[in-house]
Amino acid sequence: MAKARQDGSDNDAAQRRVQMADIARLAGVSTATVSRALNHSPLVSEETRRRILELAASLKYSINIGAQNLRLKQNRTISVLIPFDRKIHQNLTDPFLLAMLGSLADALTEQGFDMLFSRIATDELGAAAAAPFDSGRVVGIILVGQWGRHQQLNELAARKVPIVVWGAQLPQQLYCCVGSDxxxxxxxxxxxxxxxxxxxxxxxxxxxxxxxxxxxxxxxxxxxxxxxxxxxxxxxxxxxxxxxxxxxxxxxxxxxxxxxxxxxxxxxxxxxxxxxxxxxxxxxxxxxxxxxxxxxxxxxxxxxxxxxxxxxIGAAGRALVAALLALIDGTPAASVELPTQLIVRASAGEERAAPA
Amino acid sequence: MAKARQDGSDNDAAQRRVQMADIARLAGVSTATVSRALNHSPLVSEETRRRILELAASLKYSINIGAQNLRLKQNRTISVLIPFDRKIHQNLTDPFLLAMLGSLADALTEQGFDMLFSRIATDELGAAAAAPFDSGRVVGIILVGQWGRHQQLNELAARKVPIVVWGAQLPQQLYCCVGSDxxxxxxxxxxxxxxxxxxxxxxxxxxxxxxxxxxxxxxxxxxxxxxxxxxxxxxxxxxxxxxxxxxxxxxxxxxxxxxxxxxxxxxxxxxxxxxxxxxxxxxxxxxxxxxxxxxxxxxxxxxxxxxxxxxxIGAAGRALVAALLALIDGTPAASVELPTQLIVRASAGEERAAPA
CATH class of the missing domain: 3.40.50.2300 (Response regulator)
Known part of the structure; x- marks a missing residue:
């Protein structure tokens, strides 16, 4: 992830400028006035400053230093995506996927977050996956499964969409991935x-x-x-x-x-x-x-x-949420490979024979 | 539901006024100007009108006639709640609840809606359940289960929170309920x-x-x-x-x-x-x-x-979503009792004996 994030500050600044222009347009003032208001300049009247701050908050604009922390304070919603394959459009009944959804819901609840859950087609896994983040509805994205869209996921990571994926570690992987061994x-x-x-x-x-x-x-x-x-x-x-x-x-x-x-x-x-x-x-x-x-x-x-x-599965939900919150907070989140474990019950013979 | 909705137009008007004042304050103009702008009055300049319309859209303000339809166009998010009991705080692993969650996700996807999914404690099932609606994040609420909070659910319905509940039909029920027989x-x-x-x-x-x-x-x-x-x-x-x-x-x-x-x-x-x-x-x-x-x-x-x-379960998700969309659209939604059916497999004897 380190490489993908290195030009982060420039992009963040660009995003701030655009949003500042939005606030200026909507408030009917100049961008300079918005900037002064946000920086507590005495050149801006208290009434205008309060109006601009309220507008900024309404538009989920993140003010200055600690922008990401502030964003987290204002918007505690995470997008969770379980895509579907158009060819075999199955309903969401797979018990593993449902268990993962339950685990994510529990992990997000523990951290005080809501889950914006959507199903999208696998062939929309580029821009459509990022839409709720781009529009400011969520502060990050958890995707369950790679669905053969490795390249598109790399592109999302490259433009610094905070996304964590449940799946396999693959070569040339820019996005943060949590999966089992x-x-x-x-x-x-x-x-x-x-x-x-x-x-x-x-x-x-x-x-x-x-x-x-x-x-x-x-x-x-x-x-x-x-x-x-x-x-x-x-x-x-x-x-x-x-x-x-x-x-x-x-x-x-x-x-x-x-x-x-x-x-x-x-x-x-x-x-x-x-x-x-x-x-x-x-x-x-x-x-x-x-x-x-x-x-x-x-x-x-x-x-x-x-x-x-x-x-x-329980640990998986918590690990996905923890990795995403780290990413949102600006900390590079390393991919995680959770250990797998053999559970011996009855379907393969109750006892262990001596190895052949 | 008919009784619960009868004073709906007055309340909606009150809500509109409050929001119009918000827009006026944020735009730095009078409420009268906002009203004129929304009504295409020639007394308002085109620049101001465009600014106010954009601001109204950003704040998810619902304009005038067809307010509910417009609201649906702007915000296509439904809150889905599966509460937990604090005493036995179980994780979300129940296969029926998970299947219902999957069914709701599919039904909402079919209708082009996102799901804002949250778990809340059963003792918060009054105000906290309505919070995402009250704050304008969602246009309605689907609650899976009554969780012994019949009275609180009646109160939500009485103040016209669009809510549909999966559960049993009970006496003196003001809220819309979908369940099986x-x-x-x-x-x-x-x-x-x-x-x-x-x-x-x-x-x-x-x-x-x-x-x-x-x-x-x-x-x-x-x-x-x-x-x-x-x-x-x-x-x-x-x-x-x-x-x-x-x-x-x-x-x-x-x-x-x-x-x-x-x-x-x-x-x-x-x-x-x-x-x-x-x-x-x-x-x-x-x-x-x-x-x-x-x-x-x-x-x-x-x-x-x-x-x-x-x-x-599949029909249940669709019935819950259909009832909620009707409610949001201002149509009184009657409670629904879905038919139940005996599925004979092997665990109670494969064949039917003659009745005793």
Missing amino acids: NVSGGMLATQHLLEQGRRRIAFFGDIELPEPAQRYRGYCAALEKHGIAVDPRLQVSTPFLPIGGSAAVETLEARAISYDAVFACSDLLAMTAIDSLRAHGKRVPDDVAVVGYDDIDQSAYFHPRLTTIRQP | NVSGGMLATQHLLEQGRRRIAFFGDIELPEPAQRYRGYCAALEKHGIAVDPRLQVSTPFLPIGGSAAVETLEARAISYDAVFACSDLLAMTAIDSLRAHGKRVPDDVAVVGYDDIDQSAYFHPRLTTIRQP
Whole structure:
């Protein structure tokens, strides 16, 4: 972020000038008078000064020194965006996204902020994402997911829109990103299945997307460490949708290859896959061991209770909000990679076998 | 709502006057000049008129005729509130509340509105709930749940805050309410269990709250229709929390009474109860048949797949938004009771037995 921010003071000054001109026009006075009023010059009458200050406050104009702190005092609203893909315009029902939304709402409430929540199409993720900030309605933006718009997000960061993104760390990333350690998450899941004696481990997830791609890298690394060749027929690209798990099971079955385990890139995929495996007469974990990803609440009381990789959803909301507030305050906010953790329950075998 | 709105035009006029004075003060002109400018009087110069119109727009002032429509054009933000109870400050993880939040986000997006989402404590449900409307940040409020604040909500409606509430229809209700038909939902669930030959049907839900209370009335009515006495020991008041289902099962077990079915007031309670019954060595549905309430997405791939009472969550979001937009537009919005529907899956027995 350091590079992206280095010309910040010039731009801020430009923005101040424009807004000062607005105030002058609306108050029916000159820009010089506004400037004098804001600087408590004796050349401006008390009545005019009060009028200009009130107008400045109404227009959310940030006065002079400590501008950002003042802005925070006046406007405590953060934009939260969960985009949708026009091609598969799904409703907002994904349990992980909803849990993240709840976590952000809680974290913002703790900090005394309101959330301006909007859904926009992924192809609007450039200018439209920044619109509520540009118009002064919010002081910063939290975006859940990168949605294949890495370049547009870099552009927003380059023009110093305060934005923090939930997603994967990528090369040449100018924007601040909070996410979990996907590579080690993929390794932990695969390692656990290998320790259960499984050797034909299917991978469910769309490896065109950054996070599943990183989890797949961890999966491949764990297999290679065990001297097992990666079989691309065991990888099934399936969307993060309720139909995803059963679609992936049908694809695997159609390929007519053997498999004794599934590592699914979300708990939703894992649960719907288990439901579908059951319909195919396969017992979980006896015939097919399943590990999910996310550790949404439901994993703890699903049947069989789901072994999964925990993304710390509560901590994620707080980390996103903390990074954004730092950015707004003018502090460079480093990207954060939260740790992932294996949660052993029943869906991949209750006990750990000795490593093969 | 008709009574609550009858003096609306006077109040609106008062509000207009106050705002006109604000514009006059900020523009450094008289109220009469503002009035003339807004009415295109030739007595006001074009420059002054343009300045005043721009100022009015910046301050979200609603001009004259069609004020409400204009307000809608300028400000397309709706406040959505999901309160929390200070005593049990739970995080926002309830799958039904999150699904409702997703549904509202989708319905507002369809109508071109943003959502200002906030959590407030239930004891602030009077003035604090109306604050974003009173300050002009939003044009209306959607509140999810009544949270025992019936009187405060009536007061908000009486002073014409545009508010629509998700919840139960109650006597002496001034505010517009959208909810599902809880009494018939309770009857449908209980009737289905009776048709499966169950006679000792436990009820899980806090009957101090309006919606569970109405479902309990439906439960009692169905039992009485079948000539079965209501046994109060089978009713367990348990919170809508992840611990709710297992807490209720433990309570029932501690009472050492026999039961062959459970009607739970949410799918979350049903699922966590099933998990707990399983831990007690009871098979679902063989030993204990279970019916839930809500039909959240997860019910379709839970194991056993959950028989439940569907609340139409997608339709609920659209109905809440439609009622609120009507209210904002000055149309009296009648309360709406959405139909509930029995969804037969596996957790209460796959087939229907002949009624006893």
